[in-house]
Amino acid sequence: MTIQYFTYAFQLKMTRALSRVARSASDRITVRQDGELRGLQVHLIRYLTVEGHYVVYHSREGDFSEYLTLSAAEKKLNSPLFCRCDRGCLVNLRFVSAIRKDVCVVDGQELVIARTQRAQFLKAYVEFLGGTRQGE
Template sequence: MLRIAVVEDESIYQEQLLDYLQKFQKENQVSLDVETFTDGDQFINKYDAQFDIILMDVQMPLMDGMSAAEEIRKIDTKVVIIFITNMAQYAIKGYAVDALDYVLKPITYFAFSERLNKAIHRLDKKEAKYLAVKVKSGYTRIVVSDIYYIESQGHKLMLMTKDGEIESSGAIKDIEKELNDDPFFRIHRGYLVNLAHVEAVKDQGAVVKGEELPISRARRKPLMEALVDQWNM
């Protein structure tokens, strides 16, 4: 399912975009989860890297689309942004915030569907699933397959990834639930490992990228079964 945000203050255009999204969904047999916002300020206050695509009006009260996009890029470099505007010169500035493209008002379905297909193609090309985690500066998105393991340290979560260590906050059980559809296994109350990165299982622990992590006695057999399933995929 694709998560799409529509950030548009004019009700006539917001309704038109929703109609176009519904039509696009039926024509292309894709599942869309759409949420609407009427101002950039309202959107930023609720943003935590939860969307795949943002359809953003440029001219809005309180906070315009360009300023909102600048704030988004501080915490989310992966989301696809498409600007909706009636002035092409505004859209050109979008390249500064890595906007994918823009759609000019009045909006035609052809132009809209063309840009949306382009956005979906970019997402498909990435072929990656992301996990949004809270960090000191806001939120960041991590490619799930790049996570080696997650360690719980009290109220802190340490995510060991391909790009290094990332400190977050929260409960390991919550992140385990979020990664339920991915090849992760809780080998110990304090460790959640990515089965794809488990190199070996020894007497005292599981070896993940050269590190030996403790395995609870009760979880050793289920871990071995999960690894067999993973290796046979």
């Protein structure tokens, strides 16, 4: 075996390792709750709601609140998988199991879809599923 082969193999392994590190770092956000910092995995967050001046992250890891606006939380998540169904609710489309009239079902929890958000939410959900709606 030549040195070129080992150099190429090392380069390939290093590239893969660096891409995994970059992917895992961007897959987590930091939430400050009661003076404590906690890392949450973005793909485990089901939805976010607003309670007073706090955003509540409803996650498979539990519920965590942070003194923040929903818009700031949306920027922090920086993911096209999250879409507003109401002005005070942001949903991870991966966890939507059904959409009925004016509600979406997320892990058994019914969340209201605001009339003003309905078209945008349905469009985002259809795009997430990989289809396109004709006539709308």
